[in-house]
Amino acid sequence: xxxxxELELISAAVDxxxxxxxxxxxxALLESxxxxxxxxxxxxxxxxxxxxxxxxxxxxxxxASIMARTKVTRRNASILExxxxxxxxxxxxxxxxxxxxxLVVVIMFQNRTMLSDGSYxxxxxxxxxxxxxxxxxxxxxSFSFRQDGLESLVxxxxxxxxxxxxxxVDATTPVDISVDLTGAGLxxxxxxxxxxxxxxxxxxxxxxxxxxVGEQRMTILLRRVDDAxxxxxxxxxxxxxxxxKLLQRGALTxxxxxxxx
Amino acid sequence: xxxxxxxxxxKDCQRGDKKALDTLVRQLQTPVYNAAYRxxxxxxEAADVTQTTFLKVFxxxxxxxxxxxxxxxxxxIAVNEAVDQLRRRKRVETLKDAPKSDTDQPQEMxxxxxxxxxxxxxxxxxxxxxxxxIVLHYFSDCSYKEIGHxxxxxxxxxxxRLFAARQQLKSKLQQRGVFSP
Numbered sequence: 001x002x003x004x005x006e007l008e009l010i011s012a013a014v015d016x017x018x019x020x021x022x023x024x025x026x027x028a029l030l031e032s033x034x035x036x037x038x039x040x041x042x043x044x045x046x047x048x049x050x051x052x053x054x055x056x057x058x059x060x061x062x063x064a065s066i067m068a069r070t071k072v073t074r075r076n077a078s079i080l081e082x083x084x085x086x087x088x089x090x091x092x093x094x095x096x097x098x099x100x101x102x103l104v105v106v107i108m109f110q111n112r113t114m115l116s117d118g119s120y121x122x123x124x125x126x127x128x129x130x131x132x133x134x135x136x137x138x139x140x141x142s143f144s145f146r147q148d149g150l151e152s153l154v155x156x157x158x159x160x161x162x163x164x165x166x167x168x169v170d171a172t173t174p175v176d177i178s179v180d181l182t183g184a185g186l187x188x189x190x191x192x193x194x195x196x197x198x199x200x201x202x203x204x205x206x207x208x209x210x211x212x213v214g215e216q217r218m219t220i221l222l223r224r225v226d227d228a229x230x231x232x233x234x235x236x237x238x239x240x241x242x243x244x245k246l247l248q249r250g251a252l253t254x255x256x257x258x259x260x261x
Numbered sequence: 262x263x264x265x266x267x268x269x270x271x272k273d274c275q276r277g278d279k280k281a282l283d284t285l286v287r288q289l290q291t292p293v294y295n296a297a298y299r300x301x302x303x304x305x306e307a308a309d310v311t312q313t314t315f316l317k318v319f320x321x322x323x324x325x326x327x328x329x330x331x332x333x334x335x336x337x338i339a340v341n342e343a344v345d346q347l348r349r350r351k352r353v354e355t356l357k358d359a360p361k362s363d364t365d366q367p368q369e370m371x372x373x374x375x376x377x378x379x380x381x382x383x384x385x386x387x388x389x390x391x392x393x394x395i396v397l398h399y400f401s402d403c404s405y406k407e408i409g410h411x412x413x414x415x416x417x418x419x420x421x422r423l424f425a426a427r428q429q430l431k432s433k434l435q436q437r438g439v440f441s442p
Contacts, residue, residue, distance in 0.1 A: 008424045015398070017405050017420075042442040046431055049440055050399040053377045058294040059308050066286050066315045067279075 007039055014043045060187045060225075061203035068191035068201045143238060143250035150175055154238055156252045161260040163222040165236065165252075167210065174199060174213040176241045179220070182206040184234040185256055186222040224259040232256065262288065267331050274322045286315055289332060292401055293339045299396040300343040302385045310346055314339040329410060336401060337411045340393055347389060379439045386433055391426035398423055 006029055012018045013026050029036045140163075144153040149172035157164045163186060169175060181187060188208060191201065198218060199211040210218060234256050240248040262270070273281030293314055298307035317338050325334060384392050397403040397411060405423070409416045434440035 004424070008420060011424050011427065012420065015405070015423075038442075042431065043427070045442050046427065046434075046440060047399075049376075049434075050380070052373075053380060053400075054373060055291055055295050055400075056298055056304075056377070058290055058311065059304070062294065062308055062311060063286055063290060066290070066312050067283060069312070069316060 006033075006036060010036060010040045011043060014040060014047060059203070061206075061208070064188045064191050064220075065201065065203045140254045141252040143252055145240075145248050145250070147247065149173060150240070150242075150247065152177075152240060152248075154250070154252065156236065156254050158254070158259070161258060163224075163234075163254060163256070163259050165220040165222060167218045167220070168216070169212050170215045171213050173242060174211055175247070177210040177212065178237075178239045178241075179208040179210070180206065180237040180239070181208070181222075182237075184236050185225050185232075186234050186236070186259075187225050188220050189223040190221045192219045192221075222259075224256050224261045264330075268327055271322065271325055271327065271331060274319070275325075282319060285318070285331070289335050290315070292332070293335060296336060296396050296401050297339055297343045299381065299384055299400050300340065300389075300392055301346060302381055306346055307343075310339060310342045313342050317342070330407070333403065333407045333410050336397065336403070336407075337413075340397070340411055344389055344393065376439065379437055380434070383430060383433045383437060383439070387426060387429055390422060391429060394419065394423050395426050395430055 009018070009022060009026055009029065012022070018026060030040065138158045140156045140158050142153065142155040145151075150170070152167070152169045152171075154168070155166045157166060165179065167177065167179070169177065182205070184206075187206075188203075197214075198216055199213060200209070201218075202209045208220070212218075232255070234254050236252045236254075238248075238250045238252070239246060270281050270284060274285060290311060294307050294311045297310040297314070298304060301307050301310065314335065318335055325331070384395065387395065393412060394408060397408045403411065405416050405419045408414070408419045408423070412419070414422070431440065435442075
């Protein structure tokens with residue numbers, strides 16, 4: 001009868017973790033025991049079965065959602081790093097406080113999402129991005145409204161083959177904004193907020209949920225889903241609500257021909 | 262990515278370089294998501310855990326000890342998050358939200374998806390400790406030493422726990438008719 005220690009030895013061999021001195025012991029065991037050989041064969045088959053299971057695809061929105069939430073942590077880490085690097089004496093406290101404040105501003109301002117070609121989303125955006133007056137962006141569709149304590153303008157723009165959704169909101173109390181891409185043939189590739197601080201950014205299914213208060217702006221880079229079955233016009237449904245009560249509903253449409261995947 | 266490249270990327274992340282953070286997420290999100298899903302058996306919770314894991318990685322990147330590999334440090338956070346999530350659960354989840362439907366897939370892919378689900382159901386029948394070690398071994402391709410670092414266990418314990426877990430897994434898969442040596 002093969003004991004547990006011998007079976008562990010075989011397991012280690014199948015896992016490529018056999019200790020240097022154990023090879024001779026293993027060889028002798030396999031040579032003398034049919035049970036040991038059968039066990040090794042079973043483990044190899046189990047190994048093959050388990051390793052044959054392909055990776056599952058994470059949700060399409062996951063990467064964008066993670067990157068959109070890096071702002072605060074990145075800012076904190078940078079400040080900590082900055083503070084620990086300087087370790088000033090008392091005389092420098094005011095200067096450091098001022099410098100740390102400046103750093104926050106700079107980093108928040110630089111919270112921009114870089115694309116694979118080294119450009120930023122906001123560089124692609126037309127009239128709504130400060131300092132980018134020369135950018136050629138076509139406004140494909142827009143939706144705006146104004147009511148007590150809430151004003152919003154949402155534009156769907158197209159620039160250099162990208163589809164870009166620009167959400168601008170000014171709310172005196174927290175407002176929930178949902179951007180539903182179900183069936184639109186588009187998915188968010190990256191999100192960017194400049195000088196803004198959305199209270200929450202979450203993704204459920206094909207819908208992006210934002211919560212904002214004050215004057216905020218979010219730029220969302222959308223890519224065409226790689227789906228041969230989809231062609232034609234995309235409809236993005238927007239909903240604005242507060243305390244669960246729907247305030248406004250709207251939709252933006254665009255033709256996706258030529259939009260980058 | 263070799264250790265030097267990894268070290269350079271970590272340094273960039275510590276400086277707050279968004280492109281380096283982006284690279285880190287792109288490289289590790291699929292394995293982290295898969296490990297979380299295999300431990301939790303829920304796609305929604307796996308996505309939440311993946312998100313939380315990376316936020317913790319970013320938050321603590323300045324504390325990263327380069328004597329470890331970045332992926333095993335990240336896995337350690339992910340496994341702890343997944344186990345915490347399991348403990349927060351008030352009821353046993355079913356696999357109603359498996360990430361991919363196989364309805365429109367070719368037969369061969371549908372068979373693989375079915376196998377994946379059967380294995381997942383079986384994994385959920387193991388104890389948390391056993392499941393974690395199996396997931397890190399089979400789905401995350403970790404060595405005994407790496408599993409030891411991630412789960413904070415001596416290598417010897419990893420070896421014996423993996424042995425016991427694998428025996429359980431094998432027997433349960435046989436009972437389900439998924440595995441017949």
